[in-house]
Amino acid sequence: MKNILIGMVVSLLIILGLTFNWGYDQYNELNSYNLYVENQFRRMFYDLVGNVENIQSDLAKIMVTGTPNQNVLLFTDLMYKCYDAQEDLTQLPIKHKDVSKTQKFLSQVGDFSMAMSRKCLRGKTLTADDMKTLEKLHNYSNYLAQSLLQLQKDITKDEVKLNALIRNTNKKLDKTNDNILNTSFLNVEERMQEYPELIYDGPFSEHLKNIKPKLEGKEISKNEAKRIAREFLKNDKKYEIDVISETENTRFPAYIIQLRDTNAEEGYITFAITKKAGKVIWMLNTKPVGHSKLSLKDAVKKAKEFLQKSGFDSMVATYSEEYDGTSVINFAYKQDNVIVYTDLIKVKVSLDDGSIVGFEAEGYLSNHHQRKIDKPQISEEDALNMISIDADVKKARLAIIPTEGSKEVLCYEVIANYKEDNFLIYINAVNGEEERILQMIIKEQGVLMM
Template identity: 45%
Template structure:
């Protein structure tokens, strides 16, 4: 081969290499811009949620109308849960943000409790107003700090892509990093949030219960195998290890990819929760089909004898609550939530914490009063549509066997729980139906 030909070949290879390099660089820049745009959108929505929370907390503290309180408190609840969802999707350290996430959970759960009381025309007392004021001040601080971080992002001083590219250890150790420093300040302030004690609905009353989950301890490698097996239907080939939740109610290992985050319990290797943040398009699936998908999913994952108890439609998805059924009795504490996307019918959310905390092989007691005797505790004039036995949690971390009555009274629907041993009423929930589902208050 002549020298000239060799030179031509080398020049050609150099040109091809340069073109390939330029293409790769262009693709990386495009991906970086896309990722930053997506994260910025979620961050701005998070700020909007928190601003609304602090504004609504101020409004409810000056309101004297219980009807108005129901509206405002329900909005706070929705905004707080939406804020938690946005925070979970951002490239922030989930372990380091535990107190901030707990604050948002407390705001949501506490306002649910107050809304339930407001429906019964109970006005806020001085102690409740003081708690709301303390929550409002922390929400205001959180809003201001996030706003300052937003301004730094707008100036180009912070880019989410760079945060993703760094390891969590670097992010924790680098106080020079604007994002990390801001979140550390927020965490320190959230640590001052007062502990709230409230009687939440059955789906939330697990925070102070010691988990019953038993089994061998697993390492992160085994946990990754379990996570990939759980996501088999999604054709996920690999996941990135994202840290250990050492101080969580159920300690576990966090794994993620571009769209999915999930936690595998350190004990027994169970999936604690999973969220898929893929873009969801126009719904094509009806509720009944989505319910069958959720049932089949639980059955395949080894969760038998689960019955649906509640559903909520939101943002192109429907979330179904399932409770364990033993010997014909619905066991409300053993709760699993499954979220189905209504465009493709795939599972985009899963949470089994209630089940993992509460489930065990119970010895079912025998009712000492009949269903007819128990029904006599229902107010006269109420129409009973349905009754069944159920186990419900109590404030004292215990459980009670009750008759569950679904009734209608003065054009309003209720669930009334009557102790199957004493015949006395234990709980009352109002069922509020809208286009999204049924809300229990």
């Protein structure tokens, strides 16, 4: 009996020892993982600070540089720095709504830089208005840089852990982390509301902001906005629906609505719905996205079906991008067999189940109306003859694109290949001038325009 007891004690000690070793190994592994994640977040944050400092520096250089050739180099570098900073910001564990205006600022400075680079390539000099805009953007980028530098010092001094924002997603955050991180970015957001709207010939997906929105209708109540958000989802799920804020001094004064699925542990859906006419400006579903099962073709079909059910007819998929298990498809309106790129809607499709997890229609709401489209003054053959003889021209179609000064122009959109590169070339259908050239980057993730 005594030997049995001794054997049991020894076995128990061995089991406890093995359990302790396993637990200790798991503890060390978890610590190593947390350290890795923390270091990744810190690297992204320091990259963000560096890129914003370079943006401020490039804007300052451009204001004292007089040659168009040098400006092209600076604007090109500035454009990539803006897009890099935007990517860094989106990778940080910060709520999207807390940095949306900062993201938009970086995006528009990048697009503005692209437009100014094209202008300088044409041999045109920057105007007095361009310089005023540059000065304002420089001041805001300087403020953003200084704010981020101060935040960087605070993070180091108070030993703030960035990955705590992920670990405590569903719990009350540590007060130090909460105050230093979220409050700092919210303060930056408040200031970023004041930056000037840009007037430039940006990409088709970024519409000019100084035209009066073509949206008519009566004012709606909060309860009507809730109903519109619920009906937009077109499913039988039960949601808790709240109006979490309102916007006033914006292009479209709106109610911000949040819906939470009562049967789901994670994710929520946020809407911005115009107070006038009750139109959905944007929608974002934060549900977790699983492994991709659908193709881009499937995603386009799902998005188009959704638009048709939502009352958006005559929409044509133009280009797309795939990332993080989703596909974002840009749709443009089609009237009289002419693609109208200013009337744009973006739809984000989850590739695991085909659900619609994002929607943005600011371009469509701003610009959509029935147009009187004049007949082209030059023929399609004449337009094709204006393309370089070294390029392999595939086909052409009519399209309306935005230009400087809030104008629209009817063009022939020509698809052309040169060696291994693909391009869209826009030839003015009235005077035959080349209005725009975009490079098509065709890859597994979709088609991008540069």
